[in-house]
Structures are given as C-alpha cells and as structure tokens.
Amino acid sequence: MATALITGASTxxxxxxxxxxxxxxIDLVVVSSERSTAQLTAVADELRSxxxxxxxxxxxDLSQPGAGPELVRRVDELGVDVEYLVNNAGVGILGxxxxxCDPVAVSKMVQxxxxxxxxxxTLYAARMVKAGRGAILNVSSVAAYVIPHGLEAGYAASKAYVRSFSEAVADDLRGTGVTCTHLAAGPTRTEFAQTAGVGDWSRLDRFMLDAAPVAQAGYEAMRAGRVMAMPGLGTKAMRSLSALSPSRRLKAAISGYFVTRH
Structure with missing residues (x-):
C-alpha cells in the first residue's frame, strides 16, 4: 500500500x-511536535475509524538539527513505503x-x-525516483512572491527558498515519474497567526480562506503533477498588488501594513 508522510499534521x-x-x-504517517501529541493522536484515531x-x-521536533534524517529513520522502522511526501510543518515570526527577534527562534524557524x-x-526524492513513482508537496506562501520587506525578514526569505527550491526540484524530476509541487498559500484560518505572534489579522480578513479549500487546491495540484498552486482570488490579488506597485518602498509599506502587530 502507498503511504503519505505528512508533517505538521495535527491542525x-x-x-x-x-x-x-x-x-x-491512502495510508498515512502523520507527524507533529511533542506538544501536539494529543491532537495528533485524535486525528489518527478519527481517520482510522x-x-x-x-x-x-x-x-x-523537526526544528532540531538532523531532524530530517531522524524522521526518515523512524518511518523506515514502521516498514512503510512513502509514495507521497507533504512538507507542511513550518513556523513564522512576524511583526x-x-x-x-530572538536569534534562537529565528534559527529554529530556518531549520x-x-x-x-x-x-x-532530497532523501525521499532519491527513493521515489528509484521506484519510478511518487509526489512531493511543499507548503510555501504568497510571501515568497512579495517584495522583501521588514517585519518578516526570516519568514518571507524561508518561503522564497521553498518556492525556488521546489520549482528547481520539479525540473530535476521531470521524466522520472516523480513530481514536486509547491502550495503558495495566502492568509489562511489556522493557528499560524497566533504562533507567529501577530494575533490580530483583521487587516487580512478580506483575503482569508478556510484551511479546507487551500488544502484541496494543493492536493489536486500535487495529484495532477502541477508545479504550483496559489488558491484564492485574494491571494492572487496580493501577489499582483506587490508586483504592480511602482516602488520598492511602497511595496514594503503595503506588505508591512498587514503583518504589523496591532
């Protein structure tokens, strides 16, 4: 049976x-941090039933050095064949x-x-290519398309990396039977804002989407082998506003307005 490995799967x-x-x-291996074990167990029980x-x-804790290879080792011990990899786990430091910023927190975010x-x-792509099948979905952000600005320097840069890396990996995998997709999610109703320290996202209400349609868009794009999914007209509008703004200073002011702690 094919198995999907999904990080950050508790919420x-x-x-x-x-x-x-x-x-x-499709069978699952779901991953979360130790502090979310109870939520993760509840998710697993519900999906089994x-x-x-x-x-x-x-x-x-996937923010620790060496976490990737250690997770692969733990999954190997389960004796499952990972055909789908979803790199969803991520954190932000905004505002x-x-x-x-706490330099330790920034370092863990980048990790x-x-x-x-x-x-x-890298590890699972090699295995998938050898098997001749598989799909990878990396969760990025519309922040990867917005001009760099203050108040989210490390987070926006990390998501720009995910976009760039995923698009290059998609090219590398062409013709192998394996695909790589990145999900450029916009503002989504999840726990992200609270953990990122913003709290009040009222300025983004008109752009907000529920988690279900965003996940659906990413899932469908991955299953179709597309390189990118950017769900939501509001998300596309945010990308376009940044691209069309006449000056870097104005772009930074527009983007920074939405992530200011208020």
Missing part, C-alpha cells in the same frame, strides 16, 4: 491534507524587526522551514 492545513489522502484510501486505513504517528524540508525532499 490546520496538515490535518486537512491528511483527510484528503485518507478519503482516497472513518476510512479504515493505517495511520502511524510520529511526535518529534518584529530582525534586531527585535524547520528550510533545512528539514530540504533534507526530507
């Missing part, structure tokens, strides 16, 4: 993506200037958003 987009795979009868599939859980994602993609 939000990860949970919705797990439900989509499960509805198609509803869809009759195998669901294994792994609780570990702070770089000199106001999770960039290094662990890269390790997992």
């Amino acid at each position: 939000g987009l990860g949970r919705e993506l797990a439900s989509l795979f499960a509805a198609d009868g 509803r869809h009759g599939i195998r669901v294994d859980t792994v609780s570990m 702070l200037k770089i000199h106001e 999770l958003n960039v290094v662990t994602l890269t390790d997992l993609t």
Whole structure:
C-alpha cells in the first residue's frame, strides 16, 4: 500500500491534507511536535475509524538539527513505503524587526522551514525516483512572491527558498515519474497567526480562506503533477498588488501594513 508522510499534521492545513489522502484510501504517517501529541493522536484515531486505513504517528521536533534524517529513520522502522511526501510543518515570526527577534527562534524557524524540508525532499526524492513513482508537496506562501520587506525578514526569505527550491526540484524530476509541487498559500484560518505572534489579522480578513479549500487546491495540484498552486482570488490579488506597485518602498509599506502587530 502507498503511504503519505505528512508533517505538521495535527491542525490546520496538515490535518486537512491528511483527510484528503485518507478519503482516497491512502495510508498515512502523520507527524507533529511533542506538544501536539494529543491532537495528533485524535486525528489518527478519527481517520482510522472513518476510512479504515493505517495511520502511524510520529511526535518529534523537526526544528532540531538532523531532524530530517531522524524522521526518515523512524518511518523506515514502521516498514512503510512513502509514495507521497507533504512538507507542511513550518513556523513564522512576524511583526518584529530582525534586531527585535530572538536569534534562537529565528534559527529554529530556518531549520524547520528550510533545512528539514530540504533534507526530507532530497532523501525521499532519491527513493521515489528509484521506484519510478511518487509526489512531493511543499507548503510555501504568497510571501515568497512579495517584495522583501521588514517585519518578516526570516519568514518571507524561508518561503522564497521553498518556492525556488521546489520549482528547481520539479525540473530535476521531470521524466522520472516523480513530481514536486509547491502550495503558495495566502492568509489562511489556522493557528499560524497566533504562533507567529501577530494575533490580530483583521487587516487580512478580506483575503482569508478556510484551511479546507487551500488544502484541496494543493492536493489536486500535487495529484495532477502541477508545479504550483496559489488558491484564492485574494491571494492572487496580493501577489499582483506587490508586483504592480511602482516602488520598492511602497511595496514594503503595503506588505508591512498587514503583518504589523496591532
């Protein structure tokens, strides 16, 4: 049986993506941090009961050095064949200037958003190519398309990396039977804003989407082998506004307005 490995699966987009795979009868390995173990267990129990599939859980901190290879080792011990990899786990630090940020928190964010994602993609891509089948979905952000600006320097840069890396990987994998898709999610109703420190996202209400349709768009793009999905007219409008703004200073002011802590 094919198996999907999904990181950050206890809530939000990860949970919705797990439900989509499960509805198609695909076994799962779902991953979250230790502090979300209870939520992850509840997700696994629900999906097993509803869809009759195998669901294994792994609780570990993916923001630690070496987390990617360690997760692969743990999944190998389960004896499953990972045909689908979803790198959904990620964190943000928004609304702070770089000199106001905790350097340890920034380092852990880059480790999770960039290094662990890269390790997992590299390790599983090699296995998938050898098998001649597989698909990878990396969750990026519309921030990857917006002109760099203050108040989210590390986060926006990490998501720009995910976009660039995923598009290059998609080219590398062409003709192998394996695909790589990135999901450029816009503002989504999940726990992200709270964990990123913004709290009030009222300025983004008109652009907000529920997690389910965002996950659906990413899932469908991955299953179709497309390189990118950017769901939501509001998300596309944010990208276009940034691209059409006449000056870098104005672009930074527009983007920064939405992530200011207020």
